[in-house]
Amino acid sequence: MVLLSGGLDSATVLAIANAEGYETYALTVRYGQRHDAELHAARAVAHTTGVARHLEIDVDLRAIGGSALTEDIAVPEARVESSDDIPITYVPARNTILLSLALAWAEVLDAGHIFIGVNAVDFSGYPDCRPAFIEAFERLGAVATRAAVEGTPVRVHAPLLELTKAEIIRRGRELGVDYGLTSSCYDPTPEGTACGRCEACELRRRGFEIAGMNDPAGSGSGRH
Amino acid sequence: MVLLSGGLDSATVLAIANAEGYETYALTVRYGQRHDAELHAARAVAHTTGVARHLEIDVDLRAIGGSALTEDIAVPEARVESSDDIPITYVPARNTILLSLALAWAEVLDAGHIFIGVNAVDFSGYPDCRPAFIEAFERLGAVATRAAVEGTPVRVHAPLLELTKAEIIRRGRELGVDYGLTSSCYDPTPEGTACGRCEACELRRRGFEIAGMNDPAGSGSGRH
Numbered sequence: 439m440v441l442l443s444g445g446l447d448s449a450t451v452l453a454i455a456n457a458e459g460y461e462t463y464a465l466t467v468r469y470g471q472r473h474d475a476e477l478h479a480a481r482a483v484a485h486t487t488g489v490a491r492h493l494e495i496d497v498d499l500r501a502i503g504g505s506a507l508t509e510d511i512a513v514p515e516a517r518v519e520s521s522d523d524i525p526i527t528y529v530p531a532r533n534t535i536l537l538s539l540a541l542a543w544a545e546v547l548d549a550g551h552i553f554i555g556v557n558a559v560d561f562s563g564y565p566d567c568r569p570a571f572i573e574a575f576e577r578l579g580a581v582a583t584r585a586a587v588e589g590t591p592v593r594v595h596a597p598l599l600e601l602t603k604a605e606i607i608r609r610g611r612e613l614g615v616d617y618g619l620t621s622s623c624y625d626p627t628p629e630g631t632a633c634g635r636c637e638a639c640e641l642r643r644r645g646f647e648i649a650g651m652n653d654p655a656g657s658g659s660g661r662h
Numbered sequence: 663m664v665l666l667s668g669g670l671d672s673a674t675v676l677a678i679a680n681a682e683g684y685e686t687y688a689l690t691v692r693y694g695q696r697h698d699a700e701l702h703a704a705r706a707v708a709h710t711t712g713v714a715r716h717l718e719i720d721v722d723l724r725a726i727g728g729s730a731l732t733e734d735i736a737v738p739e740a741r742v743e744s745s746d747d748i749p750i751t752y753v754p755a756r757n758t759i760l761l762s763l764a765l766a767w768a769e770v771l772d773a774g775h776i777f778i779g780v781n782a783v784d785f786s787g788y789p790d791c792r793p794a795f796i797e798a799f800e801r802l803g804a805v806a807t808r809a810a811v812e813g814t815p816v817r818v819h820a821p822l823l824e825l826t827k828a829e830i831i832r833r834g835r836e837l838g839v840d841y842g843l844t845s846s847c848y849d850p851t852p853e854g855t856a857c858g859r860c861e862a863c864e865l866r867r868r869g870f871e872i873a874g875m876n877d878p879a880g881s882g883s884g885r886h
Contacts, residue, residue, distance in 0.1 A: 497721040502767045531766035534806050538762040542755035543726045570805045578798040582758050587789045 439463050439544045440553040441536050442492070444479030446620045446642060447555035447598055450610035452487055454597050455553045457613050464492045465543055467536050469529070470500035475630035479621035486616060495539055499529060533566035537575050537594065544592050545583045552579075553595045559602050572596045603645030611651065618654035632656075663687045663768045664777040665760050666716070668703030670844045670866060671779035671822055674834035676711055678821050679777045681837050688713045689767055691760050693753070694724035699854035703845035710840060719763055723753060757790035761799050761818065768816050769807045776803075777819045783826050796820045827869030835875065842878035856880075 440452045442464040455462050464487075466480040477494070484492035533556060540552045556567040565571065572594055580591035598606050610617065622642045623632035632639050632655070646653040664676045666688040679686050688711075690704040701718070708716035757780060764776045780791040789795065796818055804815035822830050834841065846866045847856035856863050856879070870877040 493725060495722055495725045497763075498719055499766065501717060501719045502763070503770055529766075530769040531762055531807060534765055534802065535759070535762040538755055538759040539721075539726070541758055542723065542753075545754040546727055565808055565811045566806050568805070571802075574798075574802040574805050578758065578795075578802045581792065581794045581798050582790050583755060584789055 439465060439540050439547070439549045439551065440489075441540055441555065442466050442480050442484060443555070444476040444481075444483060444620060445555070445622050445638075446603075446610070446617055446645075447557060447606060448480075449483045449487075449615050449617070449620045450606050450613070451553050451555040451597060452483065452489070453610055453613035453615045455551075455595075456487065460551060462487070462489045463543070463547060463549060464489045465540055466492065466494045467539055468494055468496045469532070469535070470498050475621040475623070475626045478630065479619055482619040483616075486619065493543060495543075497535065497539070499532070499535070502530065531566065533564075533571065534575070541579055541583060541592060545585060548585070549592070550585070550590060551593050551595060553597070555598050556596050557598045557603075557606070558600065569596075569599055572599065602648070603641050604648035607645050607649040607651060611649075616654070620655065663689060663764050663771065663773045663775065664713075665764055665779065666690050666704050666708060667779070668700040668705075668707060668844060669779070669846050669862075670827075670834070670841055670869075671781060671830060672704075673707045673711075673839050673841070673844045674830050674837070675777050675779040675821060676707065676713070677834055677837035677839045679775075679819075680711065684775060686711070686713045687767070687771060687773060688716045689764055690716065690718045691763055692718055692720045693756070693759070694722050699845040699847070699850045702854065703843055706843040707840075710843065717767060719767075721759065721763070723756070723759070726754060755790065757788075757795065758799070765803055765807060765816060769809060772809070773816070774809070774814060775817050775819060777821065779822050780820050781822045781827075781830070782824065793820075793823055796823065826872070827865050828872035831869050831873040831875060835873075840878070844879065 440448070440455050440462050442448045442452055443466065452462060452464060464484045466477065468477060481492065533554065537552065537554065544552055556572065558568050576594040579594065580586050583592065585592060601609070621630065622638045624636040624638045625633045642653065664672065664679050664686055666672045666676055667690065676686060676688060688708045690701065692701060705716065757778065761776065761778065768776055780796065782792050800818040803818065804810050807816065809816060825833070831841070845854065846862045848860040848862045849857045866877065
């Protein structure tokens with residue numbers, strides 16, 4: 439079970455799970471993102487990667503609010519690197535919700551492994567992108583489900599946790615990920631063109647630069 | 663923040679939170695229940711109890727499946743008491759999902775306390791109704807949110823955890839809960855009339871009987 443957003447990270451995680459020999463099921467959560475580019479990207483990635491099944495679930499996080507990614511708040515340009523603040527693009531408890539839904543589907547499918555593309559290097563300002571969070575969720579899963587009661591709790595894998603964006607891109611390229619299909623921008627145009635200015639675009643641009651590769655989605659202004 | 667389903671238990675929990683002096687916010691999650699009776703009950707309970715706000719969130723657990731409460735599977739009659747099996751009315755990872763959404767709204771509201779009406783006595787077959795589950799979720803919350811990062815993690819209260827149904831009803835009556843507004847049945851008619859035969863109806867009937875009270879929603883055949 440792979441949480442697939444349509445971004446660069448989760449596409450890489452899916453390729454890693456496939457390479458490790460798992461039969462993969464992709465779960466995309468439509469949580470009221472301001473744009474559909476990510477969803478189209480998730481479908482394209484799932485389709486070309488050959489998952490056993492791709493499920494999309496709706497959960498309306500707009501009702502809860504609190505983030506520039508689900509509300510009508512302007513997405514800021516890339517923030518100052520040294521900032522310790524949690525950015526406005528942080529969606530409250532997002533990864534807890536995503537992992538909960540993955541846990542439910544894993545239970546129905548009798549899947550023993552959940553993969554999530556969280557990253558503690560580039561997203562140190564997001565509380566739910568840290569190793570302590572992943573470990574705590576795995577401990578929760580160990581008491582929360584039927585499988586856990588029967589002695590086989592689900593494992594949570596976060597293979598990108600300690601990688602830089604450039605390392606993620608290099609790993610994905612080795613595994614044949616088509617990054618031209620992925621969408622990273624927080625604030626794309628209605629046609630899906632990346633803004634080139636938000637934090638996600640900036641991280642992606644620098645990642646490809648450091649990896650010494652061209653972004654197949656175009657650099658700064660392409661569809662990514 | 664009180665998770666309010668519209669059932670007897672969560673109505674009691676809301677009254678307890680009010681009695682303890684909290685300003686209460688009620689969260690009802692529409693997760694694809696087969697009937698609307700619970701949702702109407704939740705609105706009636708929230709309205710008469712005077713919550714600061716009542717929020718309803720949609721999450722489509724039908725897509726995940728795996729339960730008689732969200733799929734087109736017949737709801738069984740009350741099961742044999744000694745059974746250790748997890749009943750088909752169990753919704754996979756339901757309380758994990760409900761608490762995750764509560765955690766998100768709590769973070770937006772800056773609320774420090776989540777109340778949930780889980781009960782380990784009558785629902786021993788549900789893995790996510792046990793004390794170990796509540797404790798694990800609280801530990802997750804302590805690393806998952808902005809508030810946690812800032813040193814004030816959310817507390818999770820499950821005041822019904824160790825109570826029998828009769829004790830819950832007695833406590834609620836002391837606090838003035840109008841159980842005539844609540845809906846417990848797993849399989850009501852389209853008009854909201856309880857079936858009187860499912861496990862939830864049976865637990866409720868016996869609870870009122872042991873408490874020595876009449877069910878204001880009617881016994882066995884009324885709206886509950």
